[in-house]
Amino acid sequence: MKVLFAASEAVPFVKTGGLADVIGSLPKELVKQGLDVRVILPKYEDIPVHWTQRMETVATFTLQMGWRQLYCGILKVVHEGITFYFVDNEYYFRRKGCYGYGDDAERFAYFCRAVMDSMQHIDFIPDLIHCHDWQAGMIPVLYRAHFSYQPKYAHIKTVMTVHNLKYQGVYGKEQFKDFFALGDEHFTGYALEQYGGASFMKGGLLYSDYITTVSPTYAEEIQTPFYGEYLDGLLRSQSHRLQGIINGIDYDELDPMTDPHLEVNYLDSLEKKQLNKLKLQERLGLPARQDVPLIALVTRLVEQKGLALIDRVIEELMQLDAQWVILGTGEQRYEQLFKWAADRYPDKMSACITFDEGLARQIYAGSDLFLMPSQFEPCGIGQLIAMRYRSVPIVRETGGLKDTVQAYNEVTGEGTGFSFAHYNAHDMLYTVERAVRYYNNEEAWTKLHDNIKKKDFSWRRSAQQYADLYEQLVNE
CATH class of the missing domain: 3.40.50.2000 (Glycogen Phosphorylase B;)
Structure with missing residues (x-):
């Protein structure tokens, strides 16, 4: 089974929080279970030179975003057996840090569009696209609106994972219409509309085939007003396709027996x-x-x-x-x-x-x-x-x-x-x-x-739950 992870950060390339740890370690465990998992990320300026020097260009093409004709390059590097693709556009990504710019809506609209457009160019049409947090939230919307009826894409399933519901990527409706070439029917309260604007996160929640979040308790909590960040009603209505799967940690990377930073290596002493x-x-x-x-x-x-x-x-x-x-x-x-x-x-x-x-x-x-x-x-x-x-x-x-x-x-x-x-x-x-x-x-x-x-918080068990979920969705 082919799975493409779409996310805005991953260890060891670029990290602002826990999302990067998940994207850096979960694919390795899924590959051990026999899946072909690849990851696609923006190519930020902050990615260290020793990585960018190893990248090879696999495709360049022109991407249509609204009325814009934009350059898109796809580079790749293989790390610990996982293929990582990088979306290259210096206008959007050659700047310090990952987020916090006035044009973030346009930058991540471009990223979502590039993920969908690049698949045919990199010769990897996945069975399932796994989208992480708001930056990848519009991928399921684009898929439904523009790709699902094309024969070579018709089989693809999408999963949206919420790592933190607080960040929703809410911007003006006009920007969304412009960037994604979507009609008015996508901007009602039942679709992308949020706080008078439109939301990347809400798009991912509503248009994906399945929603996961990063722990069973959080999956319950976000269906309540206190934790639901104004999306609790929507999440309650979708609870039949919502599941919490606990994150693991990379036991090879985080091992007190071999950790080079420690004065004395140990485990249970x-x-x-x-x-x-x-x-x-x-x-x-x-x-x-x-x-x-x-x-x-x-x-x-x-x-x-x-x-x-x-x-x-x-x-x-x-x-x-x-x-x-x-x-x-x-x-x-x-x-x-x-x-x-x-x-x-x-x-x-x-x-x-x-x-x-x-x-x-x-x-x-x-x-x-x-x-x-x-x-x-x-x-x-x-x-x-x-x-x-x-x-x-x-x-x-x-x-x-x-x-x-x-x-x-x-x-x-x-x-x-x-x-x-x-x-x-x-x-x-x-x-x-x-x-x-x-x-x-x-x-x-x-x-x-x-x-x-006696506790095991490695990715093994959680990866098995993801693999089972993918299997179930792809075979529906």
Whole structure:
């Protein structure tokens, strides 16, 4: 079976968030299951030179977008057995970063159009196109409007995956009509219309054959007004073709046994993990103490990640017998909050306001506890990496956090972490206090680690669910 992934970012080429990790690792696991999976992305300026030098041009053609006749080049590179195609148009993609430009509607309209037009030129007509997030959301619409009646394309099925419903690609209707050559019938409330404009995401949800999202709980949550971002009614109406499949992580890439960033490689040895902790404390200028837990946050410093809760009780958190390390960048108020706390409590807190993959790995390896108090979290990979590196998660019960972390129960000895249900600063504080208490209870701490060891958050099981879904759709 041939599957084409269409997405706006992928590791190791370009990354702004968790989407890139999924697109970089899920295809490898699907290929192991016998599928022919390829990926198509925009060719951004930020892709490192050592990749662009390896790319070969496979096609160049003129693409029609509305009244425009535009150049389109398709380049390819094979990485870890997966063919990655890159859509080349310097006017749209030769600029810093991936998103945030005034003409993003036109840029990603061009990308969606290029994905559809390129298939005949690259000699790869897939059985199924798997579209990821709003940037690829108009591909199913274009397919239905312009391609589905052509014999060589008639068999194609489309899947839309929502990685984060908050970002919907909403722009003016006139732009959509212009870029996609669509008639008025596509712009009613039952089609692309959203907030008086039109939405890439809504197009993907309505026109695709199937919708997935990145955890079973998030699939339920987005059908409610609180999490549904004004699309909850639509999603409830489509619930018969909506499924949550939990993201995995790349166990080869994220392996504390072989990770080159670590001081000491380990897997299930708590003693060796402690050696990484001592090295990390040294590097961060924290007192080298084994008797207190080191609590980590590796995150984007934004509202969604629950940082308002930390802000509310920061003084109380600093009174705990624990150390803290923060790694990330984001909203200025949260960057300032952690810098202030690190200045005021230099023996308790280290704030690294930067993005540093090597340091992130050292923090996963050196921390005892990993905090994710998210307001909403479609899947979350921080808690999965933390458990892979044997750091015990403390999470709010939402989305993928609820699906992947089981609260510790001292009576039965079950559970892989600590959790709280309500988005409330004091509930979080009590949960952190409880985790800190258990750190010093050797029996409970060993039990938690034994439970985490048994978990498998690799892509294997999730990829099987995707493969089954593709099979079902293609054979309908």
